[in-house]
Amino acid sequence: MSKPVYGKFASSSRNKQSRSALFWILITGIILFLAWTPFQTALFNGFQLDFEKPILWTAILSCLLLFLWVAQYYKRIQLTEQRDWLAVGVLLLPLTYIISMISAASQTQAANMVLINCIYAIIFIIGLYVLRDALGNRMIQGAIMAIAYLIVGFGLLHWFGQGESAGAIAKWFSNTVLNGIYTHAVMTDSNGLRLTSVFQYANTYAAFLMAFLFAAVFFVTTSRKWYSQAFHSFMLVPIIVSLLLTLSRGGLVMLPVVFVLLLLFLKPAQQLLWILYCGMAGVISLLISKSVTELGLQLNETFSGSGALKGWGILIGASIIMGLLGWVIQRFVAPKLESVLSTWSEKRGASLWLPIGSVVIGGVLIFLFIGTGLKNILPQNISIRLENINFNQHSVLERFTFYKDAMKVLADYPIIGAGGGAWASLYEQYQNNPYTSRQAHNFFLQYLIEVGVLGFLVFMAFIIFIFYKYIRGYVQQDTDGKNSHFLYLIIVLSILLHSILDFNLSYVFMGILVFLGLAGMAAAMDSRPVKKWTLPESAARGVFSAVVGIGAIIVLITSIRYVQAADAAMDARRLAQTSNSFEEIKAPLDKDLSIRSSHPDSVLLLSSLYYTGYRQTQEEGFYNLAVDLLNRALEDEPYNKFMLLRLIEGYELKQQPELAYAVLINNAYKFKWDIEWYEKIIHQGYDLGSKALGTGDIATKDQYFKQATDAFAEVQAGIRHLETLPEGQLQGRPFEYTPDMILNAGKMYYMMNQPQEAADALKLGIQEDLSQTIPQEIARWYLASLQKLGTDDEALMERLLQVDPNAEQSVKQLAELQF
Known part of the structure; x- marks a missing residue:
């Protein structure tokens, strides 16, 4: 068995006094890539032009990193071990997304998801090799922790009303800084202000914080330098306070689950230290949470320099106390604890007792904070959120509804799925009630409906194999071997488990963290020789490099062209607000559509431009161009409601109500909870039927009236159904007579x-x-x-x-x- 700490080839390179310049360029590139990505807010939320370019630039940069990787590691590529073949297996993930494009609900969204999964595959392949190198592993881990702590600080700057200071830094490498402020770093919803930092969504930030809370505890207990122990201890309080400020119930529910699972990997002495650190940091954070929360609420309404200074003083003071406690415990308590419990640690099942006890203690604490007056020490907004943790709470009921509706989609697209972004395109057709959610709030179900059972089995086999081989190797390693890549397990386990409840992996940065984490786990796994599929070394190197190289070139060229298209679309949108020139606005739209013929934003803007030309000149050519453009685009985007409405608008503009009505009737099943769609059907059905009646065409009259009254019957049935929703579940959008x-x-x-x-x-x-x-x-x-x-x-x-x-x-x- 190869030694997971260094990997098969890293030990020889470790003995060299110097590494190649390419190695340092590659490591620096990875670190800069990881630091740049989170500030792009690259959320794949269906199709949104504003969020598209960051994803495309991420694809371009990942391809450039892959070329550097090939140049650095070309001579070391071989397909002789299970670990090597994982670099081949990860290519199946974007391949399943390519296959799913056959039945994709949206070709545009599906193409974007192919690119995103290519990013993940590239990051995994690079990480699989780089993280087998001891120095590369240490540098990447250090960079990940530094970036995480910067994100925490970035969020707290906004909480204390200093968004302009944070925005002045972020504006140089982020497109989400508007009027000097990073957009929605503190979001507002029905619960009040919620901290989101770079993610603009509190629940995903909570998943991120949960992962790096445990990562910080891990480094406190494993670092050998006193300043490292103190610094990581110091950061525990800001992380927990930030987690509380997200007001994320999902984060608070999943945190003890992940904590207990991670404890199972540790020896009793380490388990006690983890419990001790989390407990102390938790108590300190709760003691200052009321003050920090109230100050933040005030500062986000009316900024005050003295108020911000007070908030930082409270937070930093509490963090310093935690930092000192962490150093003292690691310096004096931890060695004795390890010595005292060494004999117990060797006993069978010793590592189970404390996790079981943690479950009991956690249950007691949950009861105390929810069911007793102890909750009064918490800020009111946090206390209310805790009280609402139950299965009858509306967000829980809504999630169950999403999951049931996702299975309806799967039933119609079982084998290869409905393509990337399928949920955003299809959910209105399958939804149980008129909610609005372009995400299914469960990564695994969303993945399942996108690539079907075939793609999902490939993905789960990939994930489970890595977990199995990592755990197998972990058990057999010494302490240094276990610690060398444990950070990656923490990240992957935390984010994936929380993704059962939310759409964390719709954020490209979170996806990159997960796949880099999987690569780190695979780098340390129990890897066995694969004799059955072994190729000659030169052949394996050449074939694999050629496949990934050609694939990366295709992704690079595609991404560059898509960036050009997105730039053109943005230019057209800006010109439409400032220019009256038809040709000036049309030129960038033509450029975009020459690259992506069904790009929704450009199709809608160009069709509107054609309609304007028709209104002004009454030239048939403008009208025909608009209708042809929309009909062609709808072949790729058949569920795009805005395109369908634009087509209806065109038919009405040309006084062709029969064609407009046909679009309404033929697509009604796609939007069964859109009351405005039903209103249009009933209104136009009445008008057309009355017109037929006036000409004595009774059969046509009855046909229109029957279709329209059937639509009314659907409304009646829908309203009756909404009356059966469980108490506590919100209806969603208005749906009434x-x-x-x-x-x-x-x-x-x-x-x-x-x-x-x-x-x-x-x-x-x-x-x-x-x-x-x-x-x-x-x-x-x-x-x-x-x-x-x-x-x-x-x-x-x-x-x-x-x-x-x-x-x-x-x-x-x-x-x-x-x-």
């Missing part, structure tokens, strides 16, 4: 000689106040329907007569109509 919808549906039932259905529909719109026109019309048609049925509503007639003296006559006339 409108007076126009009721009136038109009632009229259509009446004109199809269905007075009972007409009366039932119209009754839904009867109001006490009949002073407005539409309520009066509903009342007249309702009373006429009753007369058809041989009954009446005298009270309603009396009220109607008060506002319309001729109501009785008009109702009678309606009742006498024959259709």
Whole structure:
């Protein structure tokens, strides 16, 4: 078995007095890449032009790093061990995304996800080799921790109202600094202010903080230098305080789960130290949390230099105390603890007792903070969030709904999935109620519907194999061997487990951390020779280098062209706000669409430009260009609601309501909880049916009326379904009857000689106040329907007569109509 600490080839290079310049360039490049990426807020959230360029630049930089890696490690590439073949296996992940494009719900989003998974594959391959080198491993780990601590400090600067200071630094390498402030580093939602730092989403920041809380504890207990022990101890308080300020229930729920799982890897002495450090840092953080929270709330409303200084003074003072305690414990307590527990550590099952005890203690603490007055020591916003941790809380119920809806998508796309970004494109078709969420809030389910069972099995086999081989190797290693790559297990386990509850891996930076972590685990795994698939060394080197090299060249060229396209799209958007020149605005749009023919932003802007030209000149060419452009783009983006609405707009502009109505009817199933879509169907169905009735075309009239009333029946069924939602679950977007919808549906039932259905529909719109026109019309048609049925509503007639003296006559006339 090869030694995981250094790997097969690293020990020889370790003995050299100097390393090649390429090695140092590669290490420096990786560190700069890791430092640059988090500030790009590269969130893949369906298709969003503003977030696209950072992802594309990340792909370009990762390709350049791969070329450096090939130049540095070319002679060391060989496919003789299981670890080597993982570099081949990771290529299957982007391949499954390429395959899923066959049935992709959105070609644009699917293409972006292919590029993102190529980034992950590249990072994994580079890390697999670089992290087998002892020096490279130490430098990358140091860089990861330094970047994490910078992100924590960056977030706290914003919490204490010093966003302009942080923005002045971030603006040089981030496109999310607007008006001198990093956008949404402190977000606002129904819970108040929540700390998000670079992520702009509190729950993902909580997952990040959870990972690096345990990473900091790990370095406190394993560092040999006193200043390192003190510094990592110092950082425990800012991390925990930041975690509390995210107000993330998911983070607080998953933190003890990850903690207990990590304890299982440690000896009893280390377990006690981890519990001690987390406990002390937690107590100190809770003691200052009220002051820090209240100051932050005030400073984000009205900044005060003295207030910010006070906040930093409290936080730094508490952190210094923790830093000193950490140094003292490591200097005097830890060695004795290790000595005292050495005999116990050798006993079978010794490492299980403290994790089990931690579960019990954690349960007691949760009860105390949720069910007793102890919660009063917490800031009010944190206390309220803790009280709401239960399975009947709306966010929990909503997540369960997302998961059920995701399985509906999978049922229709079971084998190869619906392509990258499938959830954002398809969720409105499958949703149980009208929520708005472009993320499924579960990475694994989202991955499953994107690549299907085939791709998901490949991914899970890849992950499970690495975990299995890492744990197998970990058990057999000495203390230094176990510690050498343990940071990567902490990162991967923390982020992946939290991703069961949220969309952390939709952030490219988080994905990079996970795949770099997997590479670190694979670098230290129990690797065995693979004789069955062994190729001659030169052949393996040549074939593998050629495959990844050609793949990287394709990704690089594609990414560069996409950056050019994105720049053109952004230029067109800016010009549309400042220029009146048709040709000037059209030129960059043509450039974008020549590269990506169905790019939604550019398709929508160019079609709008064509419509404007048609309105101004009445030239058919403009109209035809717009409609052709939209129809072609919809072949790749069939679920893009904005394109469909733009196409409907064009048909209406050309006075072709039948074509507009066909688009509404044919795509209604995609947006079954969009009440405005139903309103359009019912309104236009009534208009077209009435027009057909006026020409004596009864069959066409009945066809339009039937389609429109079927849509009304869908609305009725939807409203009844919403009444069955569990108590505590929010409905989401409005979904309710409108007076126009009721009136038109009632009229259509009446004109199809269905007075009972007409009366039932119209009754839904009867109001006490009949002073407005539409309520009066509903009342007249309702009373006429009753007369058809041989009954009446005298009270309603009396009220109607008060506002319309001729109501009785008009109702009678309606009742006498024959259709």
